[in-house]
Amino acid sequence: MTTDLTRATAAELADLLGAGSVSSREVTRALLDRTTAVDGVVRSYLHVDEDGALAAADDVDRRRAAGEGLHALAGVPIAVKDVMATRGLPTTCGSRILEGWVPPYDATVVRRLREAGMPILGKTNMDEFAMGSSTEHSAFGPSHNPWDLDRIPGGSGGGSSSVVASFQAPLAIGTDTGGSIRQPAAVTGTVGTKPTYGGVSRYGLVALASSLDQAGPCSRTVLDSALLHEVIAGHDPMDSTSVDAPVPAVVEAARRADVSGMRIGIVRELTGEGFQPGVQARFDEAVQHLVDAGAEVVEVSCPSFTYALAAYYLILPSEASSNLAKFDAMRYGMRVTPDGVDAPSAEQVMAATRDAGFGDEVKRRIILGTYALSSGYYDAYYGSAQKVRRLIANDFAAAFETADVLVTPTAPTTAFRLGDKLDDPMSMYLNDIATIPANLAGIPGLSLPSGLADEDGLPAGFQVLAPAMVDDRLYSVGAALEARLAAAWGGPLLDRAPDLTEVSR
C-alpha cells in the first residue's frame, strides 16, 4: 500500500480511515495541497471548496472518534462535475449563463455523497452544458491531459477525468450522455462507468438530453468505481425516470473479478477500420488476457450502429433545445439588456442573454435541435432518429443473446491535441462513435485503461458493455482484466504518467 495519500486508491483510503491510521482531515489536506501544486497546469477544477471539504472531513473524524457506524467510504474525498447542483457551492455547467449561480439545493447524487460522509473537494471543469468531447467548449477554458498538457483530457467530463488522473482526488462524479465518462477515462488512463440509464438519479443534474444523460463514477481502479457506484445508485422518488429495482451487486462483482466461462462479444462494426493502430493493438491484447482468464470470445454484428452517430446528433440537440429553454434570464442566471433598446421586452432580454451567455457549440446544437423538431422536418430527422434508436436497441438485444458482455475500444484514438478538432464539429463528434450506442439503448458501460499506444505513448481505453441492470457484469470483467494488465505492467498504468510538480513550478 502506498504511503502517499494522494496516490492511494479509494479502497485503500477507506481501509486506512477505518483502521484509524489516518484522519479524513489528513487525506483531504493532502489532496488540497496536491491541487495547489498541480491544478495551475491541469485546470481540472472550476471551484475548489477547501473550507467545506475540511469541515466535512472534521465532521467524519469526530463521528468516527465517537464510535458512530460510518459508511465504508466515509472520509474519502471526492470531486463533483459542475453539472450537479451543490447547495451553497457555485454550479456553472461550464457556462457563462450560470456564472456565479449558487444552488439552494443538492442533487440527489450529491446528497448521497454527503450522507456517506465524503468530503466534496470542489467542482470539476466540463464542456459547456456537457456538449463536447474535449472540455475545450468550457466557457472557462479547457482542462489539460496530465499525460501531455498539450492534449485534451476528453470531454465533456475532462475535469473529472483529469482530477483523478493527476492525483488531486481519488474519485469524481461524471455524467455520460454520449460517452462523457468513458471517453475521458480512456484518454487519461483512468476508469469510468456509465451505469444503466435510470440506475442513478438525475435529480439536480442540469439536463442536456434527458433520455440519454446518466451520472456515474470516475476513479483509478475498477473496485473504486464499484464502491462509488454503490453509494450513488438506487431508486429516487425525486426522479420519475429512476429505476425502482435493487442496485446490482457491483462491489461484490469487482472483488470476485471472475470471467471464467463468460462469453465476450467483439462488435464487428466497432473494431479495425477507423481505430488508431495502437488503440486496436492494446484492445486485441486485452481480449487475449480475458481469454487467458477463461473467457470465450464470440463475434457479434450490430449493423444499425452505422447510423448511431447520426441518430444521436439529432436526438441530443432536439432534447437539448428543449431543456435549455429554461435559461431565459428570468429566474436565475445571467440577464443581459440589449443595447439601444428602450424598455426591452422579456423576449428581447431573453434573446440578448442567450446570445451573450451561450458559447458557439451550445448555440449550434440548440439551433440544430430547433430545426430537427420543426414542422415539416420532424419526421425526416427526429422521427427517423427515434426509429434508428429502436434498431440499435434491437441490435444490442440480439448481441446479448450470443454474448454476456460486449467489448470495444472506448475511443477510436488516444487524446488529440487541444485545438485540433475545435473548428470541425463532425470530426469531434466521431470520437464518440463507440460510446454513443450504449446511451441510445440505455445500457451500462465501463472503460478501463488497456495500455499505452505505440505511436504516441498515450493511454488507450477498453470498453465493456452489459445488458440493462446487469451492471455487476461490467465490474467482474473490468476487475479481471485490470488485475491481469497490472500484473503484466508491473503496477498501475498511471504510475507512468508525468508527476507534474516540476512543470507547475
Place this chain on the structure above:
Amino acid sequence: MADLTRDDVAHLAGLARIDLSDAELDRMVGELGVILESVATVQQAPIADVEPMSHPLPLVNVTRPDVVRPSLTPQEALSGAPESEQQRFSVPRILDEE
C-alpha cells in the same frame, strides 16, 4: 433538404430566442449544412416498419400523495434571480404596447 439558407438559420435563431450576430449567422450556415448532411443518413436506415423509441425505459406516470412537505423558502427560491422584489421574480415587460 440539407441546403439551409442564412435566412433559415436566422429564423431558427429567432424561434430559439438567440440573437445571433451577422458573423455568427454566416459561420453557422456552413457548419449546420455539414452537420445536417451527415445526420440525414438516418433516413437511409431500414426504418420503414420500425416503432420509434423516444426513451430507453417504458415510462409510467409517477405521482405522490398530495401532502405538504418541506420545500425551499421564498428567499432560497429567489436567491439566484437576476432581479426580485416583494418575494417575486422581477421580469421585463411581457406584453407588447399595441
